[in-house]
Amino acid sequence: MTSLLDVENLRVTFPTRSGSFEAVRGISFSLGRERLGIVGESGSGKSMTGRAILKLIRKPGIVTADRMQMGGTDLLTASEREMRRIRGRHASMIMQDPKFSLNPVMTVGSQITEALLTHEKLSRAEARKRAVAMLDAVAIRDPERVMSLYPHEVSGGMGQRIMIAMMLIPNPEILIADEPTSALDVSVQLQVLEIMDKLVTDRGMGLIFISHDLNLVSNFCDRILIMYAGRIVEVCQAGKLHEAKHPYTIGLLNSVPDLEHPRPRLDALQRDPAWREAPSVSALT
Amino acid sequence: MADLSQTPGGQRRLPVPRWLKKTAGTVLTVAVTLLGLLFVTFMIGRVMPIDPVLAVIGERATQAQYNEVFRELGLDKPLIAQFAIYVNDVLHGDFGTSIRTGQQVSEDIARVFPATLELATLGTLIGVFIGVPLGVLAAVFRGRWIDQLARLVGLVGYSMPIFWLGLVGLLIFYGILGWVAGPGRLGVFYQGLVPTRTGLLLVDSLIAGDWTVFKDAFSHIILPASLLGYFSLAYISRMTRSFMLEQLNSEYITTARVKGLSEWTVIWRHAFRNIRIQLITVIALAYANLLEGSVLTEIIFAWPGIGQYITTSLLANDMNSVLGGTVVIGTIFVALNIFSDLLYRFFDPRAK
Ligand SMILES: Nc1ncnc2c1ncn2[C@@H]1O[C@H](COP(=O)(O)OP(=O)(O)OP(=O)(O)O)[C@@H](O)[C@H]1O
Ligand SMILES: [Mg+2]
Numbered sequence: 077m078t079s080l081l082d083v084e085n086l087r088v089t090f091p092t093r094s095g096s097f098e099a100v101r102g103i104s105f106s107l108g109r110e111r112l113g114i115v116g117e118s119g120s121g122k123s124m125t126g127r128a129i130l131k132l133i134r135k136p137g138i139v140t141a142d143r144m145q146m147g148g149t150d151l152l153t154a155s156e157r158e159m160r161r162i163r164g165r166h167a168s169m170i171m172q173d174p175k176f177s178l179n180p181v182m183t184v185g186s187q188i189t190e191a192l193l194t195h196e197k198l199s200r201a202e203a204r205k206r207a208v209a210m211l212d213a214v215a216i217r218d219p220e221r222v223m224s225l226y227p228h229e230v231s232g233g234m235g236q237r238i239m240i241a242m243m244l245i246p247n248p249e250i251l252i253a254d255e256p257t258s259a260l261d262v263s264v265q266l267q268v269l270e271i272m273d274k275l276v277t278d279r280g281m282g283l284i285f286i287s288h289d290l291n292l293v294s295n296f297c298d299r300i301l302i303m304y305a306g307r308i309v310e311v312c313q314a315g316k317l318h319e320a321k322h323p324y325t326i327g328l329l330n331s332v333p334d335l336e337h338p339r340p341r342l343d344a345l346q347r348d349p350a351w352r353e354a355p356s357v358s359a360l361t
Numbered sequence: 362m363a364d365l366s367q368t369p370g371g372q373r374r375l376p377v378p379r380w381l382k383k384t385a386g387t388v389l390t391v392a393v394t395l396l397g398l399l400f401v402t403f404m405i406g407r408v409m410p411i412d413p414v415l416a417v418i419g420e421r422a423t424q425a426q427y428n429e430v431f432r433e434l435g436l437d438k439p440l441i442a443q444f445a446i447y448v449n450d451v452l453h454g455d456f457g458t459s460i461r462t463g464q465q466v467s468e469d470i471a472r473v474f475p476a477t478l479e480l481a482t483l484g485t486l487i488g489v490f491i492g493v494p495l496g497v498l499a500a501v502f503r504g505r506w507i508d509q510l511a512r513l514v515g516l517v518g519y520s521m522p523i524f525w526l527g528l529v530g531l532l533i534f535y536g537i538l539g540w541v542a543g544p545g546r547l548g549v550f551y552q553g554l555v556p557t558r559t560g561l562l563l564v565d566s567l568i569a570g571d572w573t574v575f576k577d578a579f580s581h582i583i584l585p586a587s588l589l590g591y592f593s594l595a596y597i598s599r600m601t602r603s604f605m606l607e608q609l610n611s612e613y614i615t616t617a618r619v620k621g622l623s624e625w626t627v628i629w630r631h632a633f634r635n636i637r638i639q640l641i642t643v644i645a646l647a648y649a650n651l652l653e654g655s656v657l658t659e660i661i662f663a664w665p666g667i668g669q670y671i672t673t674s675l676l677a678n679d680m681n682s683v684l685g686g687t688v689v690i691g692t693i694f695v696a697l698n699i700f701s702d703l704l705y706r707f708f709d710p711r712a713k
Pocket of ligand 1: 125
């Protein structure tokens with residue numbers, strides 16, 4: 077399998093007054109034309125991993141790695157100018173809440189066409205036509221009308237489909253979806269995920285799906301990385317989750333409420349201090 | 362959108378369009394505010410220990426003359442009736458006669474107001490065109506030298522009294538360097554050379570195509586305008602910086618960067634567009650402050666504007682002029698607030 081992205085020994089460090097804090101502590105993984113899930117509890121470093129790939133960690137955060145290769149580009153030595161050519165065009169990202177991730181004072185249409193016009197020389201009319209078609213592809217009814225709406229005029233589910241359209245319109249090979257549905261109504265979560273899944277699969281893209289919901293990820297991914305405290309503690313094929321050995325993974329699996337056999341209380345996830353210090357598992361292929 | 366909701370009793374209410382409700386609300390607020398302003402100025406006029414009759418007829422008039430003028434001025438009527446007459450007069454643009462100048466107060470104000478308007482407008486333009494970019498840069502390069510510079514500018518702006526800065530400015534740029542003209546609006550040789558159209562000398566001289574007058578007027582206004590501009594710059598840049606910092610930390614900025622946009626586009630097309638709305642209010646407020654608060658500057662620079670007019674009138678016990686000037690300034694303040702409110706609605710898609 078040709079790999080779209082290779083990352084070795086990635087670290088994200090924040091200098092603080094009492095020394096430095098490592099949010100991501102030396103993880104290695106690669107991404108092919110597959111759907112890769114990253115699962116872990118809050119603060120385990122999932123978002124920082126996603127943002128480090130696009131080199132969008134805010135100051136004073138520092139990204140270091142032994143290797144970060146995307147296609148033919150070495151991300152480690154890429155200038156900010158080269159990174160701008162990569163962002164959107166080669167790798168894109170969808171964030172958690174469309175209410176905050178869309179610009180409130182720009183129309184949906186101008187935000188989508190902007191994503192396209194940044195990377196392709198097109199007339200405005202042509203870009204508009206492509207944007208309407210893209211909105212249609214994410215199952216938005218009456219896309220012409222939606223083009224002229226402002227973000228506060230669309231629902232959450234619609235907003236996230238607009239985000240998907242916006243991020244996929246320049247045809248990137250990699251999509252990072254950082255908890256794309258956790259801010260949405262349960263009733264529309266699956267619909268949005270299915271639309272995203274279909275587009276990503278049809279286009280043969282690589283998907284990094286970040287979530288804290290292991291069951292959800294196992295339905296939409298091929299391979300799953302389990303992160304704990306900035307490290308990968310286990311790598312699983314989605315179909316073989318029952319073979320997972322690490323107690324943290326098993327804990328995550330068991331912590332999901334089972335509607336058919338409700339328990340009076342969820343088991344509190346036990347944590348072993350040794351997990352934190354165990355070396356990161358490599359997810360290179 | 363029409364309001365078609367029904368009352369609990371099942372009765373259908375009259376559908377009132379929302380814009381009409383809003384406009385009616387605004388008009389009502391303005392009316393009440395202005396009436397309150399008139400009431401305050403009216404009461405000030407009554408409680409001042411100045412006899413309005415004596416101010417008109419002088420000390421040596423007879424008792425009969427006194428009584429006649431007393432009636433003419435309506436002072437024999439109850440206070441509420443006097444207030445009604447006052448409001449009616451003001452609505453007709455009649456603020457009475459100035460004792461000091463012997464002219465209608467409205468005419469006096471029409472003459473002096475353009476001087477203040479010109480000064481405050483230029484000051485605000487300086488404040489906006491330097492203050493906004495400075496604030497944006499300070500936010501973008503937070504903690505760097507440009508941010509420190511903006512902070513220093515703000516600090517000086519807050520801690521230095523304006524008359525002190527004005528005097529020092531005059532001393533340096535007029536007295537020592539001779540780069541600018543001294544006090545006043547125009548040198549004596551240039552007075553009355555261009556016809557008055559707007560009362561704004563810079564504009565009038567441009568209309569007349571008279572460059573020498575324009576240059577002289579500019580040379581006179583630039584120092585006081587820079588001084589006022591400096592104070593509004595300090596305020597505007599500080600507000601711009603904090604608005605921008607808030608926006609630059611939001612998620613949609615990350616989205617914009619993920620798209621591969623240049624930093625320039627991220628800052629101006631995305632972040633700045635979101636602060637325009639708040640900036641309008643800040644600029645309107647800064648402008649109103651310069652219009653009403655340029656008294657000290659006008660005195661230092663012998664600027665024949667409304668601030669100086671009110672001060673001189675006050676010292677001469679000329680109450681009609683003082684009240685007229687106060688009402689005009691108050692009205693402008695209210696008008697600017699409404700104007701910024703309207704712009705706000707125009708620019709913010711969420712307010713429609
Ligand atoms: N600017 C910063 N300075 C210091 N630490 C930071 C900073 N930003 C993030 N962190 C830390 O980095 C760690 C990882 O954060 P990250 O956002 O990647 O977690 P996450 O796995 O995405 O969690 P969540 O599920 O809550 O989104 C957190 O412990 C967080 O406190
Ligand atoms: Mg996160």
